[in-house]
Amino acid sequence: MEFGLMQLWEGGWVGALLRGASVTILVGVGAMLLGLATGIACGLIKWARVVPLNWLVDIYTTVVRGVPELLIIYLLFFSSVELVARIGTAFGWAGLAETGYPFLIGIIAIGAISGSYSTEVVRGALAAIPTGHVEAARALGMPKARIFRRIILPQMLRIAAPGVNNVWQATMKDTALISVVGLQELMRTAFVGAGSTRSPFIFYLVAGAVYLAITFVSQSGFKRAERALVLKGRA
Amino acid sequence: MDWDLLHRAVTTIGKGVGTTLTLASVSLAIGFCLGLGLAVMRVSGNRLMSGFAEYYSAVFRGTPLLVQLFLFYYGLGQFDFVRENPVLWWVIGGGTHCAIMALALNTAAYTSEILRGGLISIPVGLIEAAKAAGMSRALRFRRIEFPLAIRQALPAYGNEMVLVIKGTSLASTITVLEITGHAKRLMSQTYAIFEVFTIAGIFYLLINAALIFAVRRIENRLTSPAR
Amino acid sequence: MKLKLLSLAAVLACGLGPVAHAAEGELVIGTEGAYPPFSMADANGNVTGFDADVGNAVCEKLQLKCRFVVQAFDGLIPALNAKRFDVIISGMSITDERQKQIDFSNSYGEFPNQFVVKKESELAGVKDLDTLKKDLSGLRIGVQSGTTHAAYVEKNMPDAQLMTYDTLDQMQIDLSSGRLDTSFADTSAQNDFLAQPEAADFQLVDVVIDSTSDATLGKGLGIGIRKDEGELKEKINQALCDLGEEGTLKTASEKWFKLDISQKCK
Numbered sequence: 001m002e003f004g005l006m007q008l009w010e011g012g013w014v015g016a017l018l019r020g021a022s023v024t025i026l027v028g029v030g031a032m033l034l035g036l037a038t039g040i041a042c043g044l045i046k047w048a049r050v051v052p053l054n055w056l057v058d059i060y061t062t063v064v065r066g067v068p069e070l071l072i073i074y075l076l077f078f079s080s081v082e083l084v085a086r087i088g089t090a091f092g093w094a095g096l097a098e099t100g101y102p103f104l105i106g107i108i109a110i111g112a113i114s115g116s117y118s119t120e121v122v123r124g125a126l127a128a129i130p131t132g133h134v135e136a137a138r139a140l141g142m143p144k145a146r147i148f149r150r151i152i153l154p155q156m157l158r159i160a161a162p163g164v165n166n167v168w169q170a171t172m173k174d175t176a177l178i179s180v181v182g183l184q185e186l187m188r189t190a191f192v193g194a195g196s197t198r199s200p201f202i203f204y205l206v207a208g209a210v211y212l213a214i215t216f217v218s219q220s221g222f223k224r225a226e227r228a229l230v231l232k233g234r235a
Numbered sequence: 236m237d238w239d240l241l242h243r244a245v246t247t248i249g250k251g252v253g254t255t256l257t258l259a260s261v262s263l264a265i266g267f268c269l270g271l272g273l274a275v276m277r278v279s280g281n282r283l284m285s286g287f288a289e290y291y292s293a294v295f296r297g298t299p300l301l302v303q304l305f306l307f308y309y310g311l312g313q314f315d316f317v318r319e320n321p322v323l324w325w326v327i328g329g330g331t332h333c334a335i336m337a338l339a340l341n342t343a344a345y346t347s348e349i350l351r352g353g354l355i356s357i358p359v360g361l362i363e364a365a366k367a368a369g370m371s372r373a374l375r376f377r378r379i380e381f382p383l384a385i386r387q388a389l390p391a392y393g394n395e396m397v398l399v400i401k402g403t404s405l406a407s408t409i410t411v412l413e414i415t416g417h418a419k420r421l422m423s424q425t426y427a428i429f430e431v432f433t434i435a436g437i438f439y440l441l442i443n444a445a446l447i448f449a450v451r452r453i454e455n456r457l458t459s460p461a462r
Numbered sequence: 463m464k465l466k467l468l469s470l471a472a473v474l475a476c477g478l479g480p481v482a483h484a485a486e487g488e489l490v491i492g493t494e495g496a497y498p499p500f501s502m503a504d505a506n507g508n509v510t511g512f513d514a515d516v517g518n519a520v521c522e523k524l525q526l527k528c529r530f531v532v533q534a535f536d537g538l539i540p541a542l543n544a545k546r547f548d549v550i551i552s553g554m555s556i557t558d559e560r561q562k563q564i565d566f567s568n569s570y571g572e573f574p575n576q577f578v579v580k581k582e583s584e585l586a587g588v589k590d591l592d593t594l595k596k597d598l599s600g601l602r603i604g605v606q607s608g609t610t611h612a613a614y615v616e617k618n619m620p621d622a623q624l625m626t627y628d629t630l631d632q633m634q635i636d637l638s639s640g641r642l643d644t645s646f647a648d649t650s651a652q653n654d655f656l657a658q659p660e661a662a663d664f665q666l667v668d669v670v671i672d673s674t675s676d677a678t679l680g681k682g683l684g685i686g687i688r689k690d691e692g693e694l695k696e697k698i699n700q701a702l703c704d705l706g707e708e709g710t711l712k713t714a715s716e717k718w719f720k721l722d723i724s725q726k727c728k
């Protein structure tokens with residue numbers, strides 16, 4: 001039974017897979033940050049019921065959570081090539097826009113998807129803050145900004161932490177989907193290697209193992225962060 | 236407004252709706268049974284069984300569905316012993332069957348977590364009362380634990396069902412012509428990206444909306460006001 | 463916060479004019495990089511193959527530096543329109559559908575297409591197109607998505623089960639594992655496949671289908687150019703004419719395909 005282990009090693013694919021894994025992590029982190037920023041903004045809009053913005057946010061979350069991620073990626077990849085390139089140029093990344101085009105599109109696409117889930121987590125966390133706290137703060141005459149900074153934000157972060165962990169796990173796995181539009185991340189590298197060596201089994205097995213490793217490491221990281229947050233909260 | 240194009244898009248993509256629904260329903264059915272079994276294994280006292288269930292869940296929830304799909308379709312399809320075995324080849328050989336298997340195994344892992352949450356949320360007092368009343372293990376499970384777990388798990392399971400519907404779109408990467416498969420093909424031929432995406436998206440939104448509506452109805456029925 | 467900045471920047475960017483993509487004196491060429499022997503890319507992004515040779519020759523004629531950008535085949539046209547590169551050289555045929563989106567240079571080559579089947583298959587001995595069309599009904603035919611081959615099979619063999627793949631590799635893997643009964647692509651790509659060890663049981667069907675036989679197969683290979691770049695198109699046509707006269711195209715063709723598919727300009 002030809003498992004192809006030798007081909008994996010000899011073809012220099014190990015290096016390529018590691019490089020792919022680093023791209024995966026970069027895209028995942030980038031998308032997660034973009035998604036969190038979007039999620040906090042949209043979650044606040046929905047919680048504060050800022051009309052008509054919250055209707056837009058509703059449309060955004062409904063569409064992105066109801067339509068398959070693959071379809072959204074195809075849409076962004078096939079159509080908004082120019083928009084992405086211009087955004088890239090605006091940030092002074094003109095060079096990146098060409099060579100890193102799939103990279104940018106990957107972050108934006110996965111970030112948009114991640115953002116819709118983050119929005120729900122943030123909104124749920126904000127809704128879980130006891131209204132009594134905010135009322136008491138207002139009664140004390142605290143200005144709005146300080147209420148947000150001292151009362152709302154810390155509690156929101158703490159309550160949202162497990163939800164954010166879930167969104168992160170989902171975001172990391174969603175990055176595999178950008179492989180279908182050609183970004184050289186982990187899944188794509190495995191795909192190319194599988195095709196050229198004709199040994200798909202070992203390649204996808206290794207890819208799966210790497211994703212598992214990333215999941216495992218981030219799980220333990222999150223557990224430690226959660227413990228730190230809880231301790232801080234007690235003080 | 237290109238009506239010809241819209242008409243073509245709706246009829247072509249509509250052809251995929253049946254496949255999407257078949258993929259989702261069969262995977263959910265198989266996945267639910269598997270997930271239930273895994274959940275029971277997980278809460279059982281047996282170390283071997285609960286360990287297996289835990290690892291199964293971690294592996295299938297910790298890797299992307301796309302990797303699992305390709306591993307089964309291309310990876311297993313590489314081996315002669317699979318190609319020559321008629322049963323195995325019936326499962327892995329065709330895109331549709333393979334996609335159903337991958338989706339079922341995947342949703343089983345998530346379902347087992349959801350049902351496990353349902354099972355351990357049952358108040359201990361109820362179980363003790365059932366034991367005191369002399370109910371056998373099987374009877375206790377059938378009349379007390381299972382119904383209560385299902386009711387508790389229903390909202391989360393409704394979510395999972397929507398995720399499975401979305402997961403069927405990945406079957407398009409292994410030649411299955413469900414909604415996304417037809418949409419992608421149409422996009423390649425006509426370059427009418429936005430229009431095709433909108434039509435396909437609407438199909439999915441309608442299916443998911445109907446699903447959520449049905450789940451909410453069942454939820455309301457099950458949690459009828461206490462007498 | 464970050465969202466506001468992002469949207470502000472996007473608005474500003476729209477006024478910044480087209481993406482500054484090419485340095486002066488550079489021709490950016492979009493190609494698939496996964497379609498031997500036309501276009502192959504290695505892990506570092508170096509492109510080789512017939513398309514690369516044609517591209518380099520054209521660049522030399524135009525006195526520009528060549529830079530290749532690798533991209534999935536069915537995304538090439540949208541990316542060209544979005545100015546991600548200046549031209550497409552990727553074994554792309556000139557078809558009416560495509561001409562609605564972009565412009566093409568004059569045809570610089572025309573290749574035949576054939577089916578590949580298992581040696582034991584009943585199709586192996588078929589010698590004429592009509593019998594072939596009849597025999598193919600109900601069978602699983604593999605093609606690459608967005609290609610003229612896909613359009614041809616869809617139009618001429620509607621009873622067959624058409625299976626589209628994003629890449630040639632995937633299609634060939636499924637053919638050799640028995641998920642397909644046959645595959646349809648241009649003869650040179652098929653020959654490339656038959657040279658591999660796993661294709662030992664396969665052969666070409668002796669029915670050659672060239673592009674003149676059906677409109678779906680297009681009017682020959684063309685270099686894809688944006689519609690508003692008339693000047694560039696003139697220059698490229700001139701360069702192709704010269705290369706055709708000098709025999710450069712013929713040499714490149716024989717090197718990669720072992721036959722001459724090049725066309726002289728009219």
